[in-house]
Amino acid sequence: MKQYLALCNRIIDEGTWIENERTGKRCLTVINADLIYNVEKNEFPLITTRKSFWKAAIAEMLGYIRGYDNAADFRKLGAKTWDANANENLAWLNNPHRKGEDDMGRVYGVQGRAWSKPDGGTIDQLKKIVDNLKKGVDDRGEILSFYNPGEFHMGCLRPCMHTHNFSLLGDTLYLNSFQRSCDVPLGLNFNQVQVFTLLALIAQITGKKPGMAYHKIVNAHIYEDQLDLMRDVQLKREPFEPASLSINPDIKSLEDLETWVTMDDFEVSNYQHHDAIKYPFSV
Numbered sequence: 001m002k003q004y005l006a007l008c009n010r011i012i013d014e015g016t017w018i019e020n021e022r023t024g025k026r027c028l029t030v031i032n033a034d035l036i037y038n039v040e041k042n043e044f045p046l047i048t049t050r051k052s053f054w055k056a057a058i059a060e061m062l063g064y065i066r067g068y069d070n071a072a073d074f075r076k077l078g079a080k081t082w083d084a085n086a087n088e089n090l091a092w093l094n095n096p097h098r099k100g101e102d103d104m105g106r107v108y109g110v111q112g113r114a115w116s117k118p119d120g121g122t123i124d125q126l127k128k129i130v131d132n133l134k135k136g137v138d139d140r141g142e143i144l145s146f147y148n149p150g151e152f153h154m155g156c157l158r159p160c161m162h163t164h165n166f167s168l169l170g171d172t173l174y175l176n177s178f179q180r181s182c183d184v185p186l187g188l189n190f191n192q193v194q195v196f197t198l199l200a201l202i203a204q205i206t207g208k209k210p211g212m213a214y215h216k217i218v219n220a221h222i223y224e225d226q227l228d229l230m231r232d233v234q235l236k237r238e239p240f241e242p243a244s245l246s247i248n249p250d251i252k253s254l255e256d257l258e259t260w261v262t263m264d265d266f267e268v269s270n271y272q273h274h275d276a277i278k279y280p281f282s283v
């Protein structure tokens with residue numbers, strides 16, 4: 001929580017106003033932030049200075065793991081977060097690759113599970129990583145990349161958290177996650193939970209101990225219409241002690257994650273938080 005507050009304060013104190021063409025809004029912006037989560041000690045990085053809808057964040061990550069390309073599938077899991085990008089962005093609505101209502105196109109998990117090969121067929125990046133880690137193998141290229149510039153024109157949004165790089169040291173699994181663009185009031189609240197949960201889940205299904213997760217953000221911003229709420233409401237609140245996450249121990253394989261897992265398989269205990277804050281969302 002301290003790291004999150006420090007980043008918010010840094011943006012407010014040192015940020016530069018930058019015009020964003022895609023959304024037509026100005027963003028107060030800093031470059032480079034490094035967040036670290038101790039997954040081994042289960043220090044779940046859940047925001048306490050407002051109510052965080054952590055289940056939607058995990059649902060979104062589970063949807064990426066499953067390779068979903070449709071906002072309706074995300075809704076079924078419990079995340080409405082892709083509705084706007086799939087259905088309200090004019091550039092995407094007019095894109096000939098859009099397959100209809102709720103289609104997100106070739107984004108995130110589609111690239112993670114079915115990256116198209118120029119010579120035909122697809123690559124399942126996540127399955128290769130899980131198979132290797134289960135055998136105790138880290139080939140120094142255990143990389144899950146959602147960033148495929150050759151298919152940006154076939155998706156509703158370029159991935160923000162675009163690369164997850166796993167590493168094994170003995171029996172301990174580490175994760176470095178890279179994010180090119182971060183909506184700190186809305187997106188980061190989710191992304192912190194996602195990086196933490198991704199390491200916890202992949203460690204669990206590969207039989208490894210989770211270690212640290214390192215989360216690198218390049219462009220960290222607050223949209224102009226979010227600034228007053230952040231500065232005058234959220235940052236005026238005192239944080240509570242961190243919560244902890246528990247994951248159903250019956251989840252033992254990638255197939256379990258793909259088939260029967262729901263949000264009921266995740267629980268958060270000791271979550272003390274301030275009231276919800278409704279931040280404006282920019283499509």
Ligand SMILES: Nc1nc(=O)c2c([nH]1)NC[C@@H]1CN(c3ccc(C(=O)N[C@@H](CCC(=O)O)C(=O)O)cc3)CN21
Pocket residue numbers: 052053056079080081082085157183186187188189190277278279281282283
């Ligand atoms: N401008 C922008 N910011 C983002 O954070 C973002 C995007 N676009 N587009 C793609 C995904 C979708 N994400 C989202 C979308 C919506 C919420 C959101 O509305 N959160 C509310 C309520 C969540 C709920 O009720 O489940 C919140 O208070 O956190 C959060 C992240 C993160 N990403």
Ligand SMILES: O=c1ccn([C@H]2C[C@H](O)[C@@H](COP(=O)(O)O)O2)c(=O)[nH]1
Pocket residue numbers: 022157158160161181182183184186187188191
């Ligand atoms: O997981 C996510 C997904 C998206 N965001 C934010 C970051 C930006 O505010 C927008 C994406 O806009 P671009 O113009 O493509 O950078 O969504 C996030 O914080 N986390």
